[in-house]
Amino acid sequence: MVVKLNRKELIRQTAIQVMAEYGYHNSTTDKIAEEAGIAVGTIYNYFRNKEQILEYIFAVELEKRQKAFVEQQQSSKPVLEKLQALLELHFAEIANNIAVGQILVREQQLPGKSEVTSISDFLQGVPQWIEELLNTAIEQGEICTCDTRIIAAAMFGAVQGVAAKAVFEEDKNIQNQILQSAPKELIHLFTGGISLDR
Amino acid sequence: MVVKLNRKELIRQTAIQVMAEYGYHNSTTDKIAEEAGIAVGTIYNYFRNKEQILEYIFAVELEKRQKAFVEQQQSSKPVLEKLQALLELHFAEIANNIAVGQILVREQQLPGKSEVTSISDFLQGVPQWIEELLNTAIEQGEICTCDTRIIAAAMFGAVQGVAAKAVFEEDKNIQNQILQSAPKELIHLFTGGISLDR
Amino acid sequence: MVVKLNRKELIRQTAIQVMAEYGYHNSTTDKIAEEAGIAVGTIYNYFRNKEQILEYIFAVELEKRQKAFVEQQQSSKPVLEKLQALLELHFAEIANNIAVGQILVREQQLPGKSEVTSISDFLQGVPQWIEELLNTAIEQGEICTCDTRIIAAAMFGAVQGVAAKAVFEEDKNIQNQILQSAPKELIHLFTGGISLDR
Amino acid sequence: MVVKLNRKELIRQTAIQVMAEYGYHNSTTDKIAEEAGIAVGTIYNYFRNKEQILEYIFAVELEKRQKAFVEQQQSSKPVLEKLQALLELHFAEIANNIAVGQILVREQQLPGKSEVTSISDFLQGVPQWIEELLNTAIEQGEICTCDTRIIAAAMFGAVQGVAAKAVFEEDKNIQNQILQSAPKELIHLFTGGISLDR
DNA sequence: AATGAATGAGCATTCATTCAT
DNA sequence: CATGAATGAATGCTCATTCAT
Incomplete structure (x- = not known):
C-alpha cells in the first residue's frame, strides 16, 4: 500500500x-x-522559511514524546517505570528513523535567536518533564532527595549521549543493539548507579 | 597588569x-x-580558515582535559575519584569561561566532513577515556560490570547535559551553584543512582 | 525589431x-x-563560475570556425583557397564584433590549469587544423614541403598578429581596412612571401 | 664561479x-x-609594485632586442639578413631561458591601463621596427611593395606563434629543434612563402 | 636596506526567498 | 497550489602593499 x-x-x-x-x-x-x-x-x-522546517521536525518529535508523557502521567505506575516507558518510546522512535535521531542529537544550535521554539522546547522542556517526574517521585518517597534540576539535566544529557552513540555508529548491528538495550541500561544507571554494593 | x-x-x-x-x-x-x-x-x-579557529578552540580545551586525564591515570586513586577530579577540572574551566562552555556544549555539528579533528576528538575521544576508566574500574572490582560503551556515552552525555544547563542559565548565581555542585551530583548519580535503598 | x-x-x-x-x-x-x-x-x-563564461565565449567562436573548417574540408578546392575562405570568415567575424576579437587575441592566459578547454582548443587546435591543411596540400603537390608544424604555428601567429593590430587600432577606418585586406595580404604572404622575384 | x-x-x-x-x-x-x-x-x-616587475622583465628583454636592432640597422646587410639575425638572437634568448619566452608569449594582457609601458613597447614597438625594416627594404628594391603595416604585424605574430609553439612544447628535444630551426623557417616563409613555384 | 606581520579593499560565489506565470 | 528563474545581501578568503622595527 x-x-x-x-x-x-x-x-x-x-x-x-x-x-x-x-x-x-x-x-x-x-x-x-x-x-x-x-x-x-x-x-x-x-x-515560512527554512528554519521552520527544522522547527516542524522537532515539533513532530516533541509531540510524540509529549503525548506519551501525558499518558504516563495519567497512569499510576511508579515513576521509574514511567521513565522507562518514555525511554523505550524514544529509542524505538530513533530505531525507526535513524536520521531523525541524528537531528535530535546534533542540532543543538538554535538557529539565531529566532522563532524556533520547538527546539528549545525540546532541549529545555524535556528536562523539565524529567524534573517533574523526579519531584513527584521524591514526594512519593520513591527516590532519594536530590537536586532534581541538575539530575534531570544529567539524565536528559545521558539519554542524548547514548542516542548520539547509537545514531552515529556505523555498524548497523551494534547500532540496533545499543538502541535496544539503551532504555534498560539507562534506567539501571539512573536507579542504582554503577556501584558494586547495590 | x-x-x-x-x-x-x-x-x-x-x-x-x-x-x-x-x-x-x-x-x-x-x-x-x-x-x-x-x-x-x-x-x-x-x-587557515574559519573552521580552523573552532578546531583550535576545541583543541585547547581538549588538551587541558587530556593532560588532566593522563595525570589522573598515573595516580593510584580509585577510578571514581579520578573521574571526580576530572569533572571538577571540567566544570571549573567552564565556570572560568562560560562562553567556552557554551561552545563545547553546542557545537556538536562538525562543520562539513573536514579537517576539524579536535571536535570529533572531543565528542568521541572523551567518552573513550571514560570507557577506559570504567573498564579499569571493573577489572579492579571497583564497580559492577556493565556495558561500558553505553554507560560511558551516557556519562559523557550527562556531563554535557549539566554543563548545558549551567552555561545557558541566565541567573548567574544559579549558574555558579550548578557548576559548583555538578561534579559531586554527577558522581553521586553515577555511583549510586537515585534509588532510596542505596 | x-x-x-x-x-x-x-x-x-x-x-x-x-x-x-x-x-x-x-x-x-x-x-x-x-x-x-x-x-x-x-x-x-x-x-558554473566566472571562468566558464570565458570558456563559453571561446567555445562559441571556436565552433563557428570549426564548422567552417569542416565545410571547407568537404569541398574540393585547392588548399590555399580553403585557407583564404577561413581567413575571410575569421576576419569578418572579428569585424562584426571587435570586442570578441580583442578577447581572442589577448586572453592567451588559460586561467589556472582548469577546465577551460576551449581556450586551449583554440590556441592549440586551430594551428592543428592549419597543419592538417598544409599536410594535405603537400600531399597533393600544391605547396612545397616544409616543417608544417612550425609553419602552421607561424601562420596562426600571423593571423593573431594581424587581428591584434586591427582590434587595437583606434582609428575605425584603418581598422576596417586592415580587417578587410587581412585575408588577402596574409594569403599573399603565405603564398609567395615578400620576395621581389615571385 | x-x-x-x-x-x-x-x-x-x-x-x-x-x-x-x-x-x-x-x-x-x-x-x-x-x-x-x-x-x-x-x-x-x-x-614600485608587482606590475613593475613584469614591466622590468619586458624592459630587459626589449632592450636586448633593441640593441641588436640598432646594431643591425647600422650595418649594410640586406634587410632580410638583418631580420634573420634578429630572429636568431630572439630564439637564442628564448632557448636560453624558456621561462622568459613563455612570459613574452603569454602576457599579452597589459595589466590595467597602467604604466606598464615596456609591454606595449614590446607588443607594438617591435612590429614597428619590422615595419621600418620592411619600408627600407622596399625603398632599396629588396622586396616587393606591400602593406608593410599589416605584413609587419603578421611577421611579429608569426614569430610569437612559433615561439609559443616552442616554449609550451613539453618534449625538450622537439622544443630545441623548433627553437633552432625557427629563424630559418620563418625567413623562408617570409621570403618566398610556401608556393611550389618559387 | 631588509624584514614580515598587519592591513583591508576587493571579489567570487552561495543560497534563502520571492513572484510572475 | 506549483513552479523555478531571478534576486542580491551576505560572507569567506586573498593578496598587493605598507611600515614599524
Whole structure:
C-alpha cells in the first residue's frame, strides 16, 4: 500500500534525510526540494522559511514524546517505570528513523535567536518533564532527595549521549543493539548507579 | 597588569566570545576581527580558515582535559575519584569561561566532513577515556560490570547535559551553584543512582 | 525589431564587452551583471563560475570556425583557397564584433590549469587544423614541403598578429581596412612571401 | 664561479620563473619573495609594485632586442639578413631561458591601463621596427611593395606563434629543434612563402 | 636596506526567498 | 497550489602593499 504523502509531510521527511546527512546549515532548500521531487517554491507554500522546517521536525518529535508523557502521567505506575516507558518510546522512535535521531542529537544550535521554539522546547522542556517526574517521585518517597534540576539535566544529557552513540555508529548491528538495550541500561544507571554494593 | 596576548591567543579568545554569542555558523570572520580589534586578514595569518579557529578552540580545551586525564591515570586513586577530579577540572574551566562552555556544549555539528579533528576528538575521544576508566574500574572490582560503551556515552552525555544547563542559565548565581555542585551530583548519580535503598 | 536574448546569450555578449574592455582578470562578475542589467546570482544559474563564461565565449567562436573548417574540408578546392575562405570568415567575424576579437587575441592566459578547454582548443587546435591543411596540400603537390608544424604555428601567429593590430587600432577606418585586406595580404604572404622575384 | 646577483636581478629572475609557471595574475608577491629567499618587503625596495616587475622583465628583454636592432640597422646587410639575425638572437634568448619566452608569449594582457609601458613597447614597438625594416627594404628594391603595416604585424605574430609553439612544447628535444630551426623557417616563409613555384 | 606581520579593499560565489506565470 | 528563474545581501578568503622595527 503506497501511502500518498501530503506535501508538508513529504517535505518534513525529505528534510530529515537531507539534514541528517549534511546538517541543518549545509542543507539547502534546493537540495531538499530536489530530493523531494518538488520545486523550491513549493516548500514556501508550507513553511515560512527554512528554519521552520527544522522547527516542524522537532515539533513532530516533541509531540510524540509529549503525548506519551501525558499518558504516563495519567497512569499510576511508579515513576521509574514511567521513565522507562518514555525511554523505550524514544529509542524505538530513533530505531525507526535513524536520521531523525541524528537531528535530535546534533542540532543543538538554535538557529539565531529566532522563532524556533520547538527546539528549545525540546532541549529545555524535556528536562523539565524529567524534573517533574523526579519531584513527584521524591514526594512519593520513591527516590532519594536530590537536586532534581541538575539530575534531570544529567539524565536528559545521558539519554542524548547514548542516542548520539547509537545514531552515529556505523555498524548497523551494534547500532540496533545499543538502541535496544539503551532504555534498560539507562534506567539501571539512573536507579542504582554503577556501584558494586547495590 | 595588562597581559599582552599574542595574536593567535587574542583571536582564539575573541572567537570564543563571538561564537558563544552567535554560534559558529552565524559568526563572521569580519565580526571576530572587529571584536578583536584587528583586520580580517590577520586572522588568516594564524588560521587557515574559519573552521580552523573552532578546531583550535576545541583543541585547547581538549588538551587541558587530556593532560588532566593522563595525570589522573598515573595516580593510584580509585577510578571514581579520578573521574571526580576530572569533572571538577571540567566544570571549573567552564565556570572560568562560560562562553567556552557554551561552545563545547553546542557545537556538536562538525562543520562539513573536514579537517576539524579536535571536535570529533572531543565528542568521541572523551567518552573513550571514560570507557577506559570504567573498564579499569571493573577489572579492579571497583564497580559492577556493565556495558561500558553505553554507560560511558551516557556519562559523557550527562556531563554535557549539566554543563548545558549551567552555561545557558541566565541567573548567574544559579549558574555558579550548578557548576559548583555538578561534579559531586554527577558522581553521586553515577555511583549510586537515585534509588532510596542505596 | 528587438531580439529578446535568452539569458545565457545576454551574459555571453555582455561579458565579451566587459572582458574586452578590462581584460578577463579585471572583469568582475558584479560588473558583468550590472552591465547586463541582471543580478550576479543569475550569472551562476547559467555558468558554473566566472571562468566558464570565458570558456563559453571561446567555445562559441571556436565552433563557428570549426564548422567552417569542416565545410571547407568537404569541398574540393585547392588548399590555399580553403585557407583564404577561413581567413575571410575569421576576419569578418572579428569585424562584426571587435570586442570578441580583442578577447581572442589577448586572453592567451588559460586561467589556472582548469577546465577551460576551449581556450586551449583554440590556441592549440586551430594551428592543428592549419597543419592538417598544409599536410594535405603537400600531399597533393600544391605547396612545397616544409616543417608544417612550425609553419602552421607561424601562420596562426600571423593571423593573431594581424587581428591584434586591427582590434587595437583606434582609428575605425584603418581598422576596417586592415580587417578587410587581412585575408588577402596574409594569403599573399603565405603564398609567395615578400620576395621581389615571385 | 658563483655570480652574486644583486637584489633587483634576483627578483627579476625569480619572478620570471614564478610568472612563467603560474602566469602573472596567479603569481603572488609572497610566492616570488619566498622563491627568491627574501622578504616581501624587499621586493618593494626595488619595484614600485608587482606590475613593475613584469614591466622590468619586458624592459630587459626589449632592450636586448633593441640593441641588436640598432646594431643591425647600422650595418649594410640586406634587410632580410638583418631580420634573420634578429630572429636568431630572439630564439637564442628564448632557448636560453624558456621561462622568459613563455612570459613574452603569454602576457599579452597589459595589466590595467597602467604604466606598464615596456609591454606595449614590446607588443607594438617591435612590429614597428619590422615595419621600418620592411619600408627600407622596399625603398632599396629588396622586396616587393606591400602593406608593410599589416605584413609587419603578421611577421611579429608569426614569430610569437612559433615561439609559443616552442616554449609550451613539453618534449625538450622537439622544443630545441623548433627553437633552432625557427629563424630559418620563418625567413623562408617570409621570403618566398610556401608556393611550389618559387 | 631588509624584514614580515598587519592591513583591508576587493571579489567570487552561495543560497534563502520571492513572484510572475 | 506549483513552479523555478531571478534576486542580491551576505560572507569567506586573498593578496598587493605598507611600515614599524
